[in-house]
Amino acid sequence: MVDYKLKEIFDKGLFRGVIKFDEPMAAHTSLRLGGPAEVMVFPEDLASLQNVLHAATGEKIPVFVFGAGTNLLVTDTGIEGVVISLRDFRDVGFTGETDGSSVVIHAGAGTPLAGILHFAQKNGCSGIEALAGIPGYLGGAVYMNAGSFGVEMKDVLVSVTVMNGSGEVSMLGRDKMDFSYRQSNLPEGPVILSADIALGRDKPEEIAGRMKEFLQRKKNTQPLGEPSAGCVFKNPEGDAAGRLIEAAGCKGMRTGDVEVSSVHANYFINKGRAKCADFIGLMEAVKERVREQSGIILEPEITIVGKK
Template sequence: MDQPDDVWNWDNGMAPDCAVEGGIEAPIDTAGLRGKLTPQAPLAKLVWFKTGGKADWLFEPEDRADLEEFLGRLDGDLPVMALGLGSNMIVRDGGVPGVVIKLGKPFADVSIDAENCIVECGGGAHGILVASAARDAGVAGLEFMRGIPGTVGGFVRMNGGAYGTEVADVLVDCTLIMPNGECHTLPASDLQYSYRHSALPEGAVVVSARFKGEPGDPEVIGAKMDEIAEARENSQPLRTKTGGSTFKNPPGEKAWQLVDAAGCRGLKMGGAQVSEKHTNFLLNVDNATSADIEGLGEEVKRRVYENSGIELEWEIQRVGRP
């Protein structure tokens, strides 16, 4: 199938002239790169809310070496943002400046050292794949990833967690590529994890991570995963245009309870709505804009503070230009 005119696809080291439709020039010399670079790339289709603007540039590397070469040539001259499943993100309507890196299948491998209960994953591996591979190998402790929609790179950056376990509890180390192309492997202790936060450098792209589990019975592990899946099904608005948990749980509190107590269940703004099933979820119910969703979130924060004196913090990432 022919590529659209505004998409570059390098094959066997051959590259076209560094120009695209509309007179846009590449930010770097592209000769020899093998990935796909798209200028003014729509991002709405890549995030769960299905809203938001375009990336100035979207790069989909062929493999790790290709990504290192691309970022090395970029040398930190433009902002860099990694994008996983887009399941916990609002892309603002003005789009994202710089380069968005989308890790595909070459970064989705999972391998198991069953003897030592080490699970090594690519940064683009989905949580459910990681949990399932660990189960099949008799490695317990990673079942919680079954309950987080997203990829390993996002889990590592945000200290993703669910059902009593988080990445900080199981991460051994991660390998990342900096915006200037330098590659580093950091132990979990260097990430200074706290609740839904890490000290991972801005613009760093997590290309792999290693997790430590413990020996377990695959049937018992599978049963726990099934319980997690059922709990999500019963409590969360799955199969909707949403972004997962909107606000962090304040110490000693549940965000959804605070939102509910402030009378925000079902609250609407434009095409966005607070879920009636789980009030810590915002939904795109009627062709919402990202401004609708973010504005609704800010209104919820205001009402919660007015009602309880507690200021909620966003858990969802909000990126790009307003």
């Protein structure tokens, strides 16, 4: 039992923060589905995070690092081991580094991306306006190399601070993270603690105008108010997964309570009491139809996690 193996650090005051056992992941994911995590912890400080990671590694307990759960599909049987939420690693400010035309912002992994965009706009820092409307935390955005309208996290990232399984902290430059489309690699992994991003300068009102425009474009084309995990499939080279899914006649297709959005075909919506098994079933059915129609094999963009 994971709770028993981690008992020592919880009992001996080596952990500050919230601990939940058998915690339903449906309560934490934007899709509102997913079985329980054996243990979910919300460390409040670096030492607590270090102690949990160190103990889990020593006991060979699997660890899953959790952001805001906006890109996750958690299986119905849930997640084995310990799920670590970084929601309390939340701060944003300037590092003081500047070359006159650019500034560097430092933020904790649990800072909502929207909060960083707001901070940047208010302070006349430009470069991430196109990310307006992407939910989730900074750690998840960096790990997923989140992006929209041609801008990705890798374009502005300078470095990340990470913690490895033994609790050791180090800094990684952008070039060490092996970024590609909605993907990165954390050689020193597994936890991103914070990141530095470099932005240019512009008038706050100009930045606000662009953010508003990008957000409006998203609101017009994406079902932002309904429970989803964003785009289900990656865009294949030179095409858009949403266009291919729509062309294959999949809009409105449904398995159980999961439905292909009629607003944007690459979004699958939880219409009520959706199960992960239904979601995966619908993914397979859509993938097959797209393959029959276009010969293209779609790859998942969402992260599937949990016991099979």
